[in-house]
Amino acid sequence: MPAPLSKSTRTLFDYLAWSFAVSVIVLGATQIDPFYVVQPVESSLIDHRFQSRGPRTETVDSSDIVIVEISQASFNSLPGKWPWPRSYYTHLIRNLERAGAKAIGLDVIFSTPDVLDPAGDAEFRQTVRQNPNVVLAGKIESERRGYTIRSLGENYGNIFVDSTVRFGVVNIQTDHDGVLRRYMPFTTSPAGQLPTFSFAVLNSFFEKPSSLTALYGDGFFHFAGRTIPCYDETSFLINYCGPSGTFRRIRFEDVIDDKDFLTVDEKKYGLEINTFDDPVYGYLNDGTFEGKIVLIGSTVPEDKDLFPVAIGQGRQEGDNQMYGAEIHANVIQNILHRDFIIREWFWMNVAIVFGLSLFTFVYTAGLKSIKTKFSRLIEILGFVIVSSECFIIWTLSTQLFIRHNFLVEEMSPLLAVAFSYAASLVYHFVKERNQRFLIRGLFSRYVSPAVVDEIVNNPEKLHLGGERKELTVFFSDIESFTRISEKLEPEILVAILNEYMSMMTELIFENQGTLNKYEGDAIVAFWGAPIPQLDHALRAKYVRGGRRRGSLP
Numbered sequence: 001m002p003a004p005l006s007k008s009t010r011t012l013f014d015y016l017a018w019s020f021a022v023s024v025i026v027l028g029a030t031q032i033d034p035f036y037v038v039q040p041v042e043s044s045l046i047d048h049r050f051q052s053r054g055p056r057t058e059t060v061d062s063s064d065i066v067i068v069e070i071s072q073a074s075f076n077s078l079p080g081k082w083p084w085p086r087s088y089y090t091h092l093i094r095n096l097e098r099a100g101a102k103a104i105g106l107d108v109i110f111s112t113p114d115v116l117d118p119a120g121d122a123e124f125r126q127t128v129r130q131n132p133n134v135v136l137a138g139k140i141e142s143e144r145r146g147y148t149i150r151s152l153g154e155n156y157g158n159i160f161v162d163s164t165v166r167f168g169v170v171n172i173q174t175d176h177d178g179v180l181r182r183y184m185p186f187t188t189s190p191a192g193q194l195p196t197f198s199f200a201v202l203n204s205f206f207e208k209p210s211s212l213t214a215l216y217g218d219g220f221f222h223f224a225g226r227t228i229p230c231y232d233e234t235s236f237l238i239n240y241c242g243p244s245g246t247f248r249r250i251r252f253e254d255v256i257d258d259k260d261f262l263t264v265d266e267k268k269y270g271l272e273i274n275t276f277d278d279p280v281y282g283y284l285n286d287g288t289f290e291g292k293i294v295l296i297g298s299t300v301p302e303d304k305d306l307f308p309v310a311i312g313q314g315r316q317e318g319d320n321q322m323y324g325a326e327i328h329a330n331v332i333q334n335i336l337h338r339d340f341i342i343r344e345w346f347w348m349n350v351a352i353v354f355g356l357s358l359f360t361f362v363y364t365a366g367l368k369s370i371k372t373k374f375s376r377l378i379e380i381l382g383f384v385i386v387s388s389e390c391f392i393i394w395t396l397s398t399q400l401f402i403r404h405n406f407l408v409e410e411m412s413p414l415l416a417v418a419f420s421y422a423a424s425l426v427y428h429f430v431k432e433r434n435q436r437f438l439i440r441g442l443f444s445r446y447v448s449p450a451v452v453d454e455i456v457n458n459p460e461k462l463h464l465g466g467e468r469k470e471l472t473v474f475f476s477d478i479e480s481f482t483r484i485s486e487k488l489e490p491e492i493l494v495a496i497l498n499e500y501m502s503m504m505t506e507l508i509f510e511n512q513g514t515l516n517k518y519e520g521d522a523i524v525a526f527w528g529a530p531i532p533q534l535d536h537a538l539r540a541k542y543v544r545g546g547r548r549r550g551s552l553p
Helices: 007-031 038-053 057-061 072-077 086-098 118-130 197-205 252-256 264-269 324-336 346-368 375-404 411-443 449-457 481-487 490-510 536-544
Strands: 065-070 103-106 134-138 166-169 186-189 192-195 215-217 220-223 226-229 249-251 293-298 306-308 321-323 472-476 514-519 522-527
Touching: 007 038, 007 346, 007 411, 038 375, 038 411, 065 252, 065 324, 072 249, 072 252, 072 264, 086 103, 086 118, 086 252, 086 293, 103 197, 118 134, 134 197, 166 192, 166 197, 192 197, 197 293, 197 324, 249 252, 293 324, 306 324, 321 324, 346 375, 346 411, 375 411, 472 536, 490 514, 490 522, 490 536, 522 536
Parallel strands: 065 249, 065 293, 103 134, 103 293, 134 166
Antiparallel strands: 186 192, 215 220, 220 226, 306 321, 472 522, 514 522
């Protein structure tokens, strides 16, 4: 038969079992999250880290991306009414080509023909086909878990999209809380995979085939010699360079205002400004667009191309809105500069959760096992340790994100600490209760209830393995019991013995004595153990005299 486990070994196994149970609960809660409680909090903690880092101006200053914005000022400056004639966009593309733009992404959906100027549609289509660096936008209907083609046709909602032009899907999928944190490099249709708009623009910039999409494998998306860490199998986290307004914006009307175009003000005042091709300050010759990626999109809230993102201005609640063109700019910037967010690996999260669970449980449970009159101080110390762990997790995760673009989960470590602390309380309660039951079961038949309570409340007074000390031993029997028993019937004798033993035992217990044994008509008891008693001899004397001593001093 194998030797029984020692107490320390059993305690170690208890600690490991409880820590493992906490780890399983935490990982299950964070990975499965059936009530969708943990994930929204984890997502908001990601936003907090973006906000703590703030805008990355050093990256934007060297950016190869310029945004041409369709703003309210553009509506006021251009003579044509909205929707603008297609000739405006034709003029814009030609001017950008003259200024040396390497890739042009037009984040505008042309869903219907221009009935007022059909010739303008034909000229625009021809211009797009003649300039293969121009990328158009298309849309597909979406489901919750992905994109599927429904009823928008082969032109994807844009009448100028066909097999001869570059285009990308502009659908954007937000998280459950409505915030846009992730970006999908491609979408899947019955015809195959389609590049999303940012990747279609990059195909143009890198002079890749228009249908090229990123490849998924081993937890990464592979595209144009770049390895993009996945957040999940369909998307990666956008590493926002800053809030809305971070990238340089140039107004639409300023790009088409050349010597061949008259704005409202030029007609009104009879003075040509020509912000595009002025020889002194015009965009044509100042290098603004030379070799750059130019994104054209709306910055008018009424166009509903505005999304909540992970970073805001930080001035007030709800100022984390960003226009679609700016979102594409952030994605393109990330890929151009290989500036990606690396998500913590699952095995690393498991190791951290188990390590924190084990440390927190062992430490707090060990503190509670310390018997001292300063028990309140022990409780405070345990709470301080747990609070310090949470503070370290919070600070370390923020710094890893700010300094190394490394994203670790915060909720699972925090829950591991909290649950382990709660588990140590439960463990301590169960252990204490079992100990009380054991002590009561062992001593209730031999000592008085008052002594049992004293042992339960102060188990450290028990010393197993023997101890040398001064005791008072009491021995009592019935005089001439043999002669008496010979004259009585067995039933009567048993009744007399029961009454005698009961009375003597009650008297011993009332004087806080410990019953050792019954032996025939004899009773053996002692005082001074297991609870020390200074007056143990006096208590025994009271029993001998048939007196009641009272409560334990």
